[in-house]
Amino acid sequence: MLLLIVLMDTVRKAFVAANWKMNVLPSEALKLAKEIKDLTEFCKSEVLIAPSYTHFSFLTELIDERFQLGAQNVHSSLSGAHTGSISVKMLKDLSVDHVILGHSECRAANNRENEDIPIKINLCLNEGMKLIYCCGEPEEERLASSHFKFVETQLAHDFESIKKWPNDQIIIAYEPIWAIGTGLNATGEEAESMHLFIRNWIAQNYNNTNAEKTRIIYGGSVKAKNASELAGKSNIDGALVGGASLDAVEFSNIVKAWDN
Numbered sequence: 038m039l040l041l042i043v044l045m046d047t048v049r050k051a052f053v054a055a056n057w058k059m060n061v062l063p064s065e066a067l068k069l070a071k072e073i074k075d076l077t078e079f080c081k082s083e084v085l086i087a088p089s090y091t092h093f094s095f096l097t098e099l100i101d102e103r104f105q106l107g108a109q110n111v112h113s114s115l116s117g118a119h120t121g122s123i124s125v126k127m128l129k130d131l132s133v134d135h136v137i138l139g140h141s142e143c144r145a146a147n148n149r150e151n152e153d154i155p156i157k158i159n160l161c162l163n164e165g166m167k168l169i170y171c172c173g174e175p176e177e178e179r180l181a182s183s184h185f186k187f188v189e190t191q192l193a194h195d196f197e198s199i200k201k202w203p204n205d206q207i208i209i210a211y212e213p214i215w216a217i218g219t220g221l222n223a224t225g226e227e228a229e230s231m232h233l234f235i236r237n238w239i240a241q242n243y244n245n246t247n248a249e250k251t252r253i254i255y256g257g258s259v260k261a262k263n264a265s266e267l268a269g270k271s272n273i274d275g276a277l278v279g280g281a282s283l284d285a286v287e288f289s290n291i292v293k294a295w296d297n
C-alpha cells in the first residue's frame with residue numbers, strides 16, 4: 038500500500054461490543070447488562086451489547102447515547118415468508134439500530150450467507166441501521182501469508198455495490214477466524230497491520246476522510262489481559278468480544294483499556 042494515511046485516532050470514539058452469541062438466558066440478561074452499564078458508566082467508549090433476539094425487550098430501557106443494543110444477524114428481506122427469521126423493521130421497532138453482519142460463525146453455519154451479505158449490507162444501510170461488519174481469514178490463509186488478499190477479496194465482494202461509504206453507519210470488525218474462541222488472539226502488531234490495510238482499502242476505494250473516520254475494531258479472544266496491547270495501537274478503535282463479555286468485570290476492564 039502506497040497511500041500514507043494521516044492518523045487521526047482522536048476523532049474516532051472507541052467502540053467495544055459484547056457478542057453474547059447463544060449464551061445468557063432472557064431472565065438473566067437485564068442483570069448482566071446493567072452490571073456492564075454501571076461498571077462502564079464513566080468510560081468514554083461507546084458500549085454495545087449484542088444478545089439473542091429474545092432478550093431485546095428486556096434491555097431496551099438501558100439504551101442511551103453511550104450504551105446501545107445490536108442484533109447478531111438479520112434477514113436479507115424486510116418481511117415475508119421466512120420462517121424463523123428476524124427483519125430489520127422488527128429490530129428498529131425494538132429500538133435496536135446496530136446489527137453484526139458477516140460474523141464467521143454465521144458465514145459457516147449458512148451456505149447462502151456469503152452471497153447474502155452484500156444484499157444485507159444494502160438493505161441495512163438503506164433502512165438506517167448501523168453495521169458491525171465482520172471480516173477475517175481462516176488459519177490456512179494466515180499460514181500461507183495470503184491473509185491480506187483474503188480480507189481484500191471479502192471487502193471487495195461484500196461492498197461491491199456501495200458507491201458512497203457511510204462512515205457513520207459502518208464499523209468494521211477484523212476477526213481472524215483462528216482467533217475466535219480459541220484463546221489465540223492476534224498480537225497487537227498483527228492486528229494493527231491488518232487494520233491499517235483495511236483503512237487503506239477504504240481510502241483507495243472511497244476516500245481518505247472516510248478511511249480516517251471509520252472505526253475498525255478487533256475481535257478474537259480479546260480478554261482484559263491482552264486488551265491494553267490492542268488498545269495501544271492507533272488503528273485499533275475498540276473490540277468485538279465474545280466469551281469475555283459474559284463476565285461483567287472482565288468485559289468492563291476491556292472497555293476501560295480503550296479509555297487509557
Ligand code: PGA
Pocket residue numbers: 056212216217218219220256257258259277278279280281
Ligand atoms: P471470542 O469471540 O471473544 O470468544 O473469541 C469473538 C467473536 O466471535 O466476536
